[in-house]
Amino acid sequence: MNFLFLNSASRGWGGNEQSISLTAKILSTQHEIVFAYRDEEIGSHLHFRKYRLPFLFEGDLYTIFRLTQIVRKHRIDVIIPSKRKDYAIAGIVSRLCGTLNILWLGARRELQNNRVNQLVYESLADGIIVNARQIKETLAKSGVVTERKIKVLYRGIDSTVLERYLQPPGNEAGRPMMITAMGRLDKNKSHDLLLRGFARFLDMRPGIDARLEILGEGNERANLERLIAELGLEGRAVLRGFCADPYPDLAYSDVFAMTSETEGLSIALLEAMYLGNAPVSTYAGGGVTEIIDDEENGLLFEHGDEKALASHLLKLYLEPEYRRKIAEAARKSVVERYSAERVEREIVAFCKELQASKHP
Template identity: 50%
Template sequence: MNFLFLNSARRGWGGNEKSVKLVAEALSQEHTVIVGFRAPHIGGRFKTHTRKLPFLFELDFYTIASLVRIVRKHRIEIIISSKRKDYAIGGIVARICRIKNIIWLGANRKLKNTCFNNLIYKKLADGIIVNARQIRNTLFESPFMQEQNIRVIYNGIDTEALKKVLREHRQKVSTVRDFTITAMGRIDRNKGFDFLIRSFARFVSANGGIKAKLVIIGNGPFKKQYELLAKKLGIDSAVRFTGFLDDPFLELCTSEVYASTSMSEGLSIALLEAMYLYNVPVSTYAGGGVKEIIENGVNGFLFNYGDEETLADIFLKLYRDTHLCQSLVVQAHTSVADRYRMQKVLDEIIDFCRITRKSQ
């Protein structure tokens, strides 16, 4: 099968981009895959055939015309559009070339009943891939959604690469002393890192002599502000901001807990990777089907956004009870090892694409 992936992101490198990259590169082993991108720092990460295009707006005629030529030259059968702007552009190109356009949707947001959304999600989309049942259920609340066009396919993780990481860093993991909590993502308001920092401050002040550290991986507009917050709370010596890391796996290998404290979030691939690397996941209930991954108290913990006391208590419980912590990390690893295996995800994507291609 011949695929064209579209990603018009201008900045950043997040879970959406990483998920597209993993799937596109895995598919390229047996299929023709081309990735259309806008930003060089995004396109340069793909180990597939790529094409840089402007993606200026939804009716960017130059981008549309260029994509039509690519589709016809490479006999593309399926377009997979991963950003809102791409949904329109990919749909228009698909209609011109009489092929199928599948939307890749990872955010849990209710769609307003507008003419534009009706056009994008009903007229220009032949299928929609979501990574959680909760997102699918939210989409069903929109009157223009058709149940048969939506497929839940969980994000895949590269378990073979993660196995290699565990082998290579096993010695380094064994030398870790301090109880470590790791978090990762773009440092903006939505990720809730200020909430995390305040909760961590409550935790370390709960009892004297606690040796713990918080590692925050990523860049963003609020990095300096949150560094100042840690200093104001008197915990700056225990909080480390790494900036963006191409390879965050060593940090994940040397931590006990992975914290996801977002106000709203899709199904976080970073959370899945952290669980595979033997971290206890602690997460807000924020969107994206996290309850489909974490069973509270069995393979991690769930809490409400903004509840600093509960999150601090979770940290303290894991810090004091090493047997509980070890039990949870094993359960966390086991719960994602097979379910989110990349080959399983690829099989489901290919099956959905074949069904969509045959549909009228």
């Protein structure tokens, strides 16, 4: 099959962009991949045949015209748009060219049942790929989307890359417990909650030797820097900024913390689990509970409960054998569920199913 991915992001490389790029890479071993994007930073990460387009708004005639040319030139079978603006554009192009339009939706979205959403998510979309059952259930309850059109796909990780960074067991002896978080510095990621929970954890026992690093950039940096100073965390908590290659940090880390208010299924979380981190996460209203079983392969807490977060961190600090047990179970669960072969097989099967229903 020939796939065209669309991404009109203008805020730089994030988890959604990493996720679709990885899926495209997995598919590229057996299928032709083309990308259309807006921001040059996005394009710099893509190693496929690619086109930079303006993606000005949902009815951008120039972008629609160019995409129809691209679809015909490369004989595209499936368009996969990954941003809300892209959904309408892809729907129009797919109807002009007779291709499948499968929306990529990575976060829980409560849709109003109105004519615009019915047009974009139902009439112009042949299918929707989501990464968590909770996202599918929320969409189905809206009444906007036919449930059979929604496919839960647990997106893969690039294990061939991650394997190079794996650390031998027991390498944490004699150093601080390293806690890592990764994601855009915005309100939803709730890094302020993480900092407060970390500060509370340090106060629970004298002499705790632990360090927190947050990888990512965003418009909350100034607020988080002020909070670090207010909490007296200078030298203990560090905002590292955007990291092009986070894997050495994740491999060196002992605990991965995710404090998002809402989240689909975070690729960063999966990669951290694969690289031997014990995960501590909010329930996040998305797919976290579909990969983490509380106290089995990770520790969960309610968003906003900094006391529970601190208690989880303390337990992992005081019981290193328990921490290693959680980390080993976390890695095993990712290896079993998120293989590249499974992702490729399930996407192609879903596309063929939709093609069959569209052209019986």
